Amino acid sequence: MCRLAMKTASKPFSPFSVLEAMEAMQEGYDGSGLGLLLRGLEFAEYKYNAKDPILSGIAHSEAALARLNKIMIEAGFELKYDHEFDVKRQMIEAKDRFKYILRVYKQSATWASLSAEEVENRLMLTRLALRKDGEAHGQDLTVFSLWPDVAMIKEVGWPLGVGQALGLDSGRITSRICMAQGRQNTNYGINLYACHPFFIQGVATMTNGENTAFIPIKDWLSGRGFPGYIGYQSDSEVFAHILHYVTKQLKLPLETYKHVITPLKNEELAAHPQGDFLRGLRDACRRLIIDGPNAVIGTLPDETSMLVMDAKKMRPATVGGKPGEWAIASEMCGVDAMIPDRDRSKDFQPMREHTVIIPPDRQELQIWSQFDHLPIHQAA
Amino acid sequence: MVSVRSLANTPSSLTPNDLPWIIEHREDRCTLCGKCAAVCPVNTLKLAYMRKRMPHLVLAATERGSSYKTFVGIRQSTEVSKRCIGCGSCAMVCPNEAIHPVQNGERDRFRFVNSQQGEPAKRGGRRNVPGASLLDRIIFDRISMLTDPALDAGRHEFSCNTLLGRVLPPEEYVRRKLAGEWIPPVREIFPFVIGSMSFGALSPNMWLGLLQGVAYCNEVLGIPVVMATGEGGCPPWVLRSPFLKYIILQIASGYFGWDEIIRAIPEMQCDPAAIEIKYGQGAKPGDGGLLMWFKVSKLIARLRGVPEGVDLPSPPVHQTLYSIEESVMKMIQTMSMAWNFRVPVYPKISGSTSAKSVLNNLVRNPYAGALMIDGIDGGTGAAYNISMDATGHPIAANVRECYLDLCAQGKQNEIPIFAAGGVGKNGNVTQNGMALIMLGASGVHMGKFIMQSAAGCLGTESNRCNVCNIGLCPKGITSQNPKLYRRLDPDQVAQRVVETFMSIRTEVKKVMAPLGRSQSLPIGMSDALGIDDKDVAERLNIRYVC
Ligand code: SF4
Numbered sequence: 001m002c003r004l005a006m007k008t009a010s011k012p013f014s015p016f017s018v019l020e021a022m023e024a025m026q027e028g029y030d031g032s033g034l035g036l037l038l039r040g041l042e043f044a045e046y047k048y049n050a051k052d053p054i055l056s057g058i059a060h061s062e063a064a065l066a067r068l069n070k071i072m073i074e075a076g077f078e079l080k081y082d083h084e085f086d087v088k089r090q091m092i093e094a095k096d097r098f099k100y101i102l103r104v105y106k107q108s109a110t111w112a113s114l115s116a117e118e119v120e121n122r123l124m125l126t127r128l129a130l131r132k133d134g135e136a137h138g139q140d141l142t143v144f145s146l147w148p149d150v151a152m153i154k155e156v157g158w159p160l161g162v163g164q165a166l167g168l169d170s171g172r173i174t175s176r177i178c179m180a181q182g183r184q185n186t187n188y189g190i191n192l193y194a195c196h197p198f199f200i201q202g203v204a205t206m207t208n209g210e211n212t213a214f215i216p217i218k219d220w221l222s223g224r225g226f227p228g229y230i231g232y233q234s235d236s237e238v239f240a241h242i243l244h245y246v247t248k249q250l251k252l253p254l255e256t257y258k259h260v261i262t263p264l265k266n267e268e269l270a271a272h273p274q275g276d277f278l279r280g281l282r283d284a285c286r287r288l289i290i291d292g293p294n295a296v297i298g299t300l301p302d303e304t305s306m307l308v309m310d311a312k313k314m315r316p317a318t319v320g321g322k323p324g325e326w327a328i329a330s331e332m333c334g335v336d337a338m339i340p341d342r343d344r345s346k347d348f349q350p351m352r353e354h355t356v357i358i359p360p361d362r363q364e365l366q367i368w369s370q371f372d373h374l375p376i377h378q379a380a
Numbered sequence: 381m382v383s384v385r386s387l388a389n390t391p392s393s394l395t396p397n398d399l400p401w402i403i404e405h406r407e408d409r410c411t412l413c414g415k416c417a418a419v420c421p422v423n424t425l426k427l428a429y430m431r432k433r434m435p436h437l438v439l440a441a442t443e444r445g446s447s448y449k450t451f452v453g454i455r456q457s458t459e460v461s462k463r464c465i466g467c468g469s470c471a472m473v474c475p476n477e478a479i480h481p482v483q484n485g486e487r488d489r490f491r492f493v494n495s496q497q498g499e500p501a502k503r504g505g506r507r508n509v510p511g512a513s514l515l516d517r518i519i520f521d522r523i524s525m526l527t528d529p530a531l532d533a534g535r536h537e538f539s540c541n542t543l544l545g546r547v548l549p550p551e552e553y554v555r556r557k558l559a560g561e562w563i564p565p566v567r568e569i570f571p572f573v574i575g576s577m578s579f580g581a582l583s584p585n586m587w588l589g590l591l592q593g594v595a596y597c598n599e600v601l602g603i604p605v606v607m608a609t610g611e612g613g614c615p616p617w618v619l620r621s622p623f624l625k626y627i628i629l630q631i632a633s634g635y636f637g638w639d640e641i642i643r644a645i646p647e648m649q650c651d652p653a654a655i656e657i658k659y660g661q662g663a664k665p666g667d668g669g670l671l672m673w674f675k676v677s678k679l680i681a682r683l684r685g686v687p688e689g690v691d692l693p694s695p696p697v698h699q700t701l702y703s704i705e706e707s708v709m710k711m712i713q714t715m716s717m718a719w720n721f722r723v724p725v726y727p728k729i730s731g732s733t734s735a736k737s738v739l740n741n742l743v744r745n746p747y748a749g750a751l752m753i754d755g756i757d758g759g760t761g762a763a764y765n766i767s768m769d770a771t772g773h774p775i776a777a778n779v780r781e782c783y784l785d786l787c788a789q790g791k792q793n794e795i796p797i798f799a800a801g802g803v804g805k806n807g808n809v810t811q812n813g814m815a816l817i818m819l820g821a822s823g824v825h826m827g828k829f830i831m832q833s834a835a836g837c838l839g840t841e842s843n844r845c846n847v848c849n850i851g852l853c854p855k856g857i858t859s860q861n862p863k864l865y866r867r868l869d870p871d872q873v874a875q876r877v878v879e880t881f882m883s884i885r886t887e888v889k890k891v892m893a894p895l896g897r898s899q900s901l902p903i904g905m906s907d908a909l910g911i912d913d914k915d916v917a918e919r920l921n922i923r924y925v926c
């Protein structure tokens with residue numbers, strides 16, 4: 001069982017505060033690892049332009065770092081800022097971490113004329129090329145993301161300890177969104193890539209629980225021929241890819257995600273204003289129906305956050321906060337630790353039909369039900 | 381030594397000991413009521429007067445040395461055409477448990493002479509391979525033990541239906557839906573389908589019982605079971621009834637029954653579930669249907685538009701078409717058009733190493749609604765033994781190969797594969813079906829199992845009974861003779877159909893729950909399968925477990 005914590009606030013905050021919230025829920029997880037995703041970044045020592053891509057990963061050797069530099073230069077990236085973590089090596093379990101990478105790049109000037117879609121495609125292909133290079137060299141290079149305004153950290157060890165070891169408590173990095181998860185994937189083999197959150201082209205999710213429909217979903221996504229649908233060291237990675245598929249490939253509103261992963265039953269669809277459309281969508285996306293006890297927390301490039309449950313609501317998750325500041329956690333004590341001064345009576349625990357959406361302005365929670373009208377024109 | 385001529389000795393002479401089934405008759409219990417001889421479908425039993433010598437020692441010259449006793453008993457014929465088929469009907473009717481057939485095991489010499497008049501052995505039934513089938517050996521081993529409370533098969537809700545029909549890729553679906561274009565018809569059905577058995581092969585009572593049971597499953601229990609007709613259409617009243625929506629109509633190379641169907645189209649109250657175009661059958665690949673003259677009754681003749689009492693062999697191929705591509709193209713489009721593109725149309729083929737090529741044709745045909753593959757263990761009402769026993773392709777590897785091929789193209793959700801051939805051969809219908817589903821089938825068809833489960837068909841893998849081909853079915857399942865089919869009460873068949881599907885549904889949940897699956901049928905969930913045979917595991921791309 002793992003624990004999830006996510007905070008989103010209009011004012012940047014330290015990721016360490018989220019790690020402390022994880023501590024409050026420590027009875028619920030084995031503390032075998034930490035996965036962090038930050039969006040809306042600010043660096044104490046660098047004035048960051050949110051349009052510049054950030055590369056996150058780990059070079060496990062000097063040679064790997066050299067190859068990374070070469071690949072990035074060849075792809076036309078210019079290094080603007082290299083965040084040197086204050087690493088306390090003795091606190092890190094793994095001994096093969098040559099350098100934690102969190103670097104701001106300027107993308108090639110020749111990309112200026114490209115469509116946004118093509119830029120996104122190239123960023124992904126560069127990330128995949130780095131990943132592939134690491135895989136070809138005995139996993140000596142691990143790359144989590146290459147995207148504007150997104151940083152990711154994944155490491156083995158007790159979450160708070162990892163945070164301290166990387167100096168996250170110093171306040172040198174702050175962000176408006178922080179997603180944190182406190183366990184290495186243990187469902188399939190241990191692998192840094194298997195640790196949540198998962199990221200693809202600006203879309204990120206983290207999940208707790210097990211996804212028993214993993215293989216058929218993976219087989220289907222792999223068959224799309226989309227280069228980013230690879231990996232799957234964890235059964236939870238598909239949640240991120242499905243969210244990507246629904247919002248970026250099908251270009252459907254975020255609310256549709258819930259209809260794809262946990263479609264309504266026939267009798268419910270019969271009574272739904274867009275039942276006909278949704279029934280067909282359920283058939284077409286049948287292989288993406290998830291099956292498992294899951295709470296899925298996701299964030300999108302525009303800093304929208306969301307939370308959904310599996311179709312039987314078999315995992316816990318609470319959302320609470322106040323205008324400008326919201327937190328989602330597996331347990332109430334996690335929300336308490338992140339935002340103690342909120343009106344707790346307004347906390348919300350989504351049920352099977354809900355999608356909780358915190359829009360980028362962070363003024364209020366939107367609680368959307370699958371039984372509601374879907375914000376899509378025509379369709380019914 | 382006696383002279384040779386005084387012995388009944390021809391090359392085909394048999395003794396009871398040479399027959400596949402030997403009658404054990406206990407004269408001490410027999411009351412000579414004659415019921416067994418009357419019921420025996422092959423007339424093998426004879427009530428006979430027999431004489432027995434009673435030797436005794438006599439000293440007086442006035443008396444004869446021996447006397448004779450006459451008694452009445454039951455004898456079994458050793459004629460090839462009248463050999464006992466082991467059906468057990470005699471045992472069923474005997475009031476005193478005085479008679480029953482016993483299987484002869486390997487001593488049977490009958491098989492060597494079962495080619496009288498140059499006619500090779502024929503029968504109904506299935507490939508006779510006793511013992512656990514491959515599907516029986518596949519187990520479900522990915523028990524969800526990691527982070528989960530297991531699901532509760534008794535209390536949780538399960539969604540275990542499947543789709544029949546062409547499903548669009550999501551991008552195309554969204555585009556067409558928003559543009560208001562045609563979306564191919566898709567049916568949501570229970571993944572265990574009553575496979576195609578024709579009205580003609582089955583007796584009217586059997587057919588009626590099945591339909592009644594199917595209707596009850598749909599309308600009362602909410603289990604959307606569908607049944608497929610074989611070639612030969614279906615009774616006119618059914619075509620015009622609201623029950624047609626539970627029926628997959630089959631068209632095969634003889635086009636039998638289609639005059640009646642086409643005529644009924646304007647009067648249909650609803651569309652049929654689907655149209656199945658039969659190109660091949662697992663039990664007898666390369667053979668058309670064969671309805672022998674004695675099953676062509678008045679009603680059957682009317683439905684099929686032929687004279688009464690003639691043999692009705694369908695040609696092995698669709699005469700008007702020269703290749704499967706053309707056939708698939710023309711037939712599927714014609715059939716789709718007949719119902720204005722509201723009914724899924726799909727072909728049924730025999731399991732074959734070439735199944736993948738057919739599949740790839742279908743992938744390119746936007747109207748193809750599914751592919752049904754019938755493996756070598758499929759059943760039939762009539763076929764040559766050699767076809768049934770040795771011709772065809774086992775279903776498991778065939779389905780797996782086709783599914784993985786679709787996965788490689790990313791089209792596994794677009795063309796559902798249905799599998800048949802030996803599902804429930806040894807009674808493990810849910811295990812067999814779910815194994816095929818996890819190998820990649822969207823659902824399975826079962827024929828013989830339904831006859832056994834719902835109507836008490838006597839056939840077994842040891843070649844018990846299996847005379848479905850000659851219209852003498854002792855249970856009245858596959859006979860057009862009212863004397864025989866009146867033995868079968870349609871209401872009781874219906875009840876058994878319902879019991880069978882209720883039980884399958886529960887078992888499906890019992891398989892899905894421990895795997896942590898409840899939201900959708902675990903199609904292609906091959907990580908849950910294991911088998912204790914390395915080669916099979918490798919071939920099917922599943923886990924070897926021991
Ligand atoms: S078992 Fe069947 S075939 Fe054999 S004698 Fe009895 S009734 Fe006749």
Ligand code: SF4
Pocket residue numbers: 504505831836837838839840844845846847848849852853854855856857858
């Ligand atoms: S009982 Fe009827 S259907 Fe069953 S094997 Fe015998 S003849 Fe065939």
